[in-house]
Amino acid sequence: MKSTEGTAAAKRAAGERAAAAVVDGDTVGLGTGSTAAAAIRALGERVAAGLDVTAVTTSHQSRAVAREAGVPLTDLADTARLDVAIDGADEVALSGAVSGSGGLALDGDETLAASPPLIKGGGAAHTREKIVAGAADRYLVVVDDTKLVGTLSHPVPVAVVPTAAATVERHLQAAGGTPEPRDAARKDGPVVTDDGNLVVDCAFGDVSEPATLAAELSAVPGVVEHGLFVDTTDAVVVGRDGDATLLSVE
Numbered sequence: 001m002k003s004t005e006g007t008a009a010a011k012r013a014a015g016e017r018a019a020a021a022v023v024d025g026d027t028v029g030l031g032t033g034s035t036a037a038a039a040i041r042a043l044g045e046r047v048a049a050g051l052d053v054t055a056v057t058t059s060h061q062s063r064a065v066a067r068e069a070g071v072p073l074t075d076l077a078d079t080a081r082l083d084v085a086i087d088g089a090d091e092v093a094l095s096g097a098v099s100g101s102g103g104l105a106l107d108g109d110e111t112l113a114a115s116p117p118l119i120k121g122g123g124a125a126h127t128r129e130k131i132v133a134g135a136a137d138r139y140l141v142v143v144d145d146t147k148l149v150g151t152l153s154h155p156v157p158v159a160v161v162p163t164a165a166a167t168v169e170r171h172l173q174a175a176g177g178t179p180e181p182r183d184a185a186r187k188d189g190p191v192v193t194d195d196g197n198l199v200v201d202c203a204f205g206d207v208s209e210p211a212t213l214a215a216e217l218s219a220v221p222g223v224v225e226h227g228l229f230v231d232t233t234d235a236v237v238v239g240r241d242g243d244a245t246l247l248s249v250e
């Protein structure tokens with residue numbers, strides 16, 4: 001698994017709080033990455049204690065974690081609707097979501113005035129993660145507090161049909177981005193996603209209009225899915241060492 005900044009304790013705190021929100025009978029979408037894995041393990045503990053759920057996963061990685069944790073699985077291909085999905089993120093932008101100018105103290109649960117935009121895809125699973133997010137009645141994002149920003153600026157992962165890599169890169173440059181094909185860490189050549197696509201990480205500097213950029217990227221021929229998640233999130237669970245805060249969209 002790729003390593004990210006936050007501590008294991010912060011991820012565990014976020015994962016446990018999110019898993020506690022799942023109720024008997026739920027069908028649950030399970031995201032990919034280290035924080036989603038913490039939530040899957042916490043859900044597994046609840047299943048061992050008697051919770052009755054069925055889950056769908058978003059990658060080979062989340063499937064392996066869920067199997068090991070003992071979470072009963074079904075196939076995403078057979079699932080049209082989910083009660084809840086729990087997923088990580090690389091950045092969560094709070095500037096437009098928090099009313100007032102003081103920001104968030106994170107010393108208690110809060111209500112957000114708007115759904116915060118995200119950048120996802122650090123684990124190259126954002127295509128299935130977006131499918132799962134779109135199928136879920138409630139999309140819960142689990143992060144440690146290093147992921148909270150005012151404005152999004154992380155490079156946007158873009159999953160691309162392999163034969164379109166060159167043309168997509170040209171479109172991304174025309175849109176003001178700096179595209180960089182993602183190379184694999186322990187394999188020569190590119191990252192190939194679980195669905196057989198390539199990934200281009202595209203830096204745009206500060207993304208002040210995420211919805212506009214998201215629409216622009218979706219319109220590029222050959223783009224399968226990009227990692228901007230706009231108007232998708234219902235709540236963010238922010239973990240810190242030892243505790244977690246729930247930010248719910250009103």
Ligand code: 5RP
Binds near residue numbers: 031032087122
């Ligand atoms: C995978 C993702 C992950 O949720 C995102 O990269 C965050 O991962 P982590 O919790 O390990 O920091 O979008 O495609």
